[in-house]
Amino acid sequence: MRYDNGDSLNQRQKELELTLSLKRIGGDEAKLQDQELIQRVEAQLADLDPANKEQKNKITALHKDKNRFLGKYFA
Numbered sequence: 001m002r003y004d005n006g007d008s009l010n011q012r013q014k015e016l017e018l019t020l021s022l023k024r025i026g027g028d029e030a031k032l033q034d035q036e037l038i039q040r041v042e043a044q045l046a047d048l049d050p051a052n053k054e055q056k057n058k059i060t061a062l063h064k065d066k067n068r069f070l071g072k073y074f075a
Contacts, residue, residue: 034069041066 021030041062048055048062 038066038069041069 018030045059045062045066048059050056050059
């Protein structure tokens with residue numbers, strides 16, 4: 001296969017990693033692990049104050065992590 005840019009190559013790599021993960025541990029178990037991680041992220045977000053600049057950076061990072069987990073299944 002030939003890819004024109006790095007973005008499509010990275011996307012394909014992520015898809016292959018997900019496929020391998022699903023084959024290794026099973027789809028339901030992989031989704032359960034991601035759901036648990038999303039719940040942890042949401043719990044951490046609830047404890048953070050968006051008005052605090054230091055915590056705002058962590059909030060941004062946690063939102064990115066959460067979107068990455070959601071993106072695996074809804075991309």
